[in-house]
Amino acid sequence: MMKRILGLVASQRKLANGEILIKEAAASIGEEFEVELIKLPELNFQPCKACYACLVPDQRCPLTDDLYFLLDRIKEADGIILSAPCYALGPAAITKLFGDRIISLAQHLDELWGKPCVIIGTAGIKGWEGYTLSALIANARFIGLNVKDAHMFMGALPGESLVNQRSLERIRSLGASLFGEPRQFEEGQCPTCWSDLWKFPEPNHAVCPFCGQEADVHPSENGVQWDFGLAGRRFEKHALKEHFQVWLVEQVREFGNRRKELSEIRNRYKGQDKWIKQS
Numbered sequence: 001m002m003k004r005i006l007g008l009v010a011s012q013r014k015l016a017n018g019e020i021l022i023k024e025a026a027a028s029i030g031e032e033f034e035v036e037l038i039k040l041p042e043l044n045f046q047p048c049k050a051c052y053a054c055l056v057p058d059q060r061c062p063l064t065d066d067l068y069f070l071l072d073r074i075k076e077a078d079g080i081i082l083s084a085p086c087y088a089l090g091p092a093a094i095t096k097l098f099g100d101r102i103i104s105l106a107q108h109l110d111e112l113w114g115k116p117c118v119i120i121g122t123a124g125i126k127g128w129e130g131y132t133l134s135a136l137i138a139n140a141r142f143i144g145l146n147v148k149d150a151h152m153f154m155g156a157l158p159g160e161s162l163v164n165q166r167s168l169e170r171i172r173s174l175g176a177s178l179f180g181e182p183r184q185f186e187e188g189q190c191p192t193c194w195s196d197l198w199k200f201p202e203p204n205h206a207v208c209p210f211c212g213q214e215a216d217v218h219p220s221e222n223g224v225q226w227d228f229g230l231a232g233r234r235f236e237k238h239a240l241k242e243h244f245q246v247w248l249v250e251q252v253r254e255f256g257n258r259r260k261e262l263s264e265i266r267n268r269y270k271g272q273d274k275w276i277k278q279s
């Protein structure tokens with residue numbers, strides 16, 4: 001059966017690194033497949049207004065933009081390849097505009113759950129990739145996709161990300177993971193979500209800021225010893241459903257119950273404000 005692959009390109013450049021990497025990854029899948037591409041910046045995404053209307057059963061986000069167009073394309077696909085360039089140490093903003101609509105998107109977890117996905121970050125300079133890959137992985141896991149591989153590819157100039165053989169091999173193995181075995185976590189990464197960023201709320205204790213994985217960290221003969229403790233639960237299906245379909249609904253109800261008390265606080269700040277507007 002022909003598999004449908006959806007390639008999401010967050011770069012605006014023509015034949016961008018992200019675009020050619022998606023094409024190379026797709027070519028390595030080794031099954032009958034059809035690749036359809038969407039340039040995310042060509043879609044219209046409005047910023048979330050925090051109205052919570054999407055929490056009402058069967059109610060859609062009231063913003064009129066391309067959110068549901070993209071959601072439907074993701075639902076139709078058998079596998080997703082997402083690529084995004086690193087801009088200012090994080091993923092290009094279009095991915096955040098989409099990711100911020102998580103409350104609407106999380107109402108569709110059952111339909112999206114477990115859909116295979118691989119993620120390609122592109123960055124110009126080694127060491128300048130910032131939080132790009134962790135944020136992209138979190139976006140995908142938040143909507144229930146099964147992230148099978150994720151990697152940052154380096155190269156500032158368009159085409160440069162595929163100049164060397166190592167990158168070519170890495171993108172091919174990433175492509176093969178889409179419908180194959182997921183890769184294992186790499187040293188320094190969170191074993192649950194693969195983020196490579198950590199917080200250290202206490203000495204010798206690390207917490208993954210994305211999924212909540214905990215670890216005790218101690219100096220050892222070979223450097224640093226990481227003893228992973230409680231697994232990060234945030235991206236598990238029941239945890240996502242509990243947060244986005246139950247807890248948030250309770251918060252909306254709670255706001256209704258406490259509206260008077262909270263309005264008294266807020267109304268102290270109501271006044272003749274000077275808002276600067278673009279005319």
Ligand SMILES: Cc1cc2nc3c(=O)[nH]c(=O)nc-3n(C[C@H](O)[C@H](O)[C@H](O)COP(=O)(O)O)c2cc1C
Binds near residue numbers: 015123125126129130
């Ligand atoms: C506005 C802007 C900001 C950038 N910021 C970073 C950065 O913080 N770190 C980095 O390594 N590269 C940065 N780059 C370089 C791109 O990530 C790099 O050129 C990458 O190959 C772009 O991928 P693409 O060809 O798929 O668009 C930036 C590029 C632009 C245009």
